[in-house]
Amino acid sequence: MNTAALQGTAPSPLTLPDGRPARDAWSLDPGVAHLNHGSFGAVPTRVLRRQADLRAQMEGSPVRWFVGLPARTAAARGRIAPHLGVDVDDLALVPNASGGASVVFASLPVGPGCEVVVTDHGYGAVTMGAHRLARRWGGTVRTAHVPLAAGPQEACAAVLAEATDRTALIVVDHVTSPTARFLPVDLIGAAARERGIPLLVDGAHVPALLAQPLAGVDCDVWVGNLHKFGCAPRGTGVLVARGPLRSELNPLIDSWGADKPFPARFDEQGTLDLTSWLAAPDALDEIERTFGWDTVRDHSTRLAEHATRTVAAAFAQQTGEDHSVEVGMPVGPIRLVRLPGTLGLGPGGGNAVRDRALAELGVECAVTAFGGQGYLRLSAHAYNTPADYDDFAERCVPALTAWARETS
Template identity: 65%
Template structure:
């Protein structure tokens, strides 16, 4: 268990409710209390002198994005700050030329909102990647789906519904040889993977800073090999500026999350170090899945472990019993019901006709969180499953 310098558990650094089990850092993240206090101070400054604030905001955003670029080990001129990964995806999708008859290739693990954005640009073709596929098999499944109509590949670095890595380096290298641009959705990646763009030959890469990196919601990155064609989704007075400066001016958006993101990055490093947090979270996620899967098995007699070819460190899957969570729309309904009736913040997904619980771990989590879920929530979920039949 990670501790603060004064001996208190790491959880004390977060203002998370003691009335809930927080097992879903992967969806919306959670910012430390000190980072939120920094954001509150910035908001107070903004509201005290709005004219001064917005006049000086572009320079402050430029300073913040340099700090974030250094954290991700990417050149400063390649990185822009955006409100969230979806805004970055929308900007990148708008920048790519899609010829008549062209298609966008995604995998069947792609995030639903990203697929909807791609479908607005062109017909979408899905490559099937088996959940248990290792790097070679997964890469081949995507590369073999390239056709003469493939105008863009949209690829998850870490998949949201299935909590697995994809072999993005191998796939982007193959796409480069065929002249196919690649947009990588790294929504979960900043903080989770050290230097995530090393060896990655993609045209565009987006990632949220509010997930594993612990910034407040409203901060994300858009990284480009060449940003000349990229424009923010909000046209404002910075439109005539070059990339990435044009992204520093987006009207009257509350940019305090972007300005606060460097504080979150340095706070975690100061308290424990990012590498230690990654190791803690991965070890804890492995314990969590084994503990929860075993609890389900004791009640159902079935194997609830999930073979994932490239597991994504602090996010792991457990198979739900029966058809629980498997129907369209069921994961969101189940998330709401578990929160309302079991006081647990969890993520659920469906893939290949099966329902899954996606567990996350971060610095503030402990084995007791997952023991609590196994003891108090698993029996109810099993009962809900039996009631469906």
């Protein structure tokens, strides 16, 4: 495939201050093409060393460590809050966004026969938690069907159409995992507040992806992962709570801080290894110091645009079909390309294709499905370059097309 014409629109690769490739700041396996930052992120090497230093302190003097851990955790929150544009007193740390959602499901005061509204774009684990909440109270889950191409007003209307006088909670994604689109959480939040319905926003992908992720968002609880776009160590999530519901929220572990107010009660989690939480602000600061977050966001958006055009064109050359995807509210660094045939819909779903691509092609990629169609979900970060996606187009797209023919 001739990609020369497409490469003119691609951004130049980012470099470190000493001129080395940006990827040298990470310890990623050079034998693997890492095109799926959106799933588990990647932690800069210097931050991993910082976390290792913290673990050494913990193991060197466990009593001193755990006695002082709540104060350390509170200090970490104080450094994280400015990166999200929120007040530190509204911010608690949790293991991940799903863990934050579980806090809400376990703490929310609801009654028998309650209804929970979710969307058909929701993250599977969080949606499962919503079903568990409803079952516990003899209630039901109502699923809003939002077209992939729906704009803000249509998407908001689809969600609100499922709300009734029995709705105890609305759960929506800020950025959807399977479909890489924004949902209009600002519009939904305003309408939910007017109706007196609590709103949980699952912002798993959003911290650092947006400079001010909660700007204009009126919700009771917002959860997100710092270990995705934010490059923090895994196991670092945030829970932002405002309004009356915050007094009801309790950590998943009842520990010695249980009687403290929100969010201090979340700072004590028994003997858990919280070094990921303590190193998280170092990750946010490291990216800012090395590249600048605005630079990374711009680079990743333009690179994802290049990746989408390049890979979709490569598939089109193989199949003679259009593999571009109309997404109503697209996400800058995370984009979709339509897969050929029924690829991603067979046994094991997209994960089976993902695992085969890693084993046979040496590439980490995300494969999702929505509405009976499989998609390649491409994501980009500072360490990615146009060559990563050009290589995928030339080397991997023919293989994926052949796999699709095997299943047809």
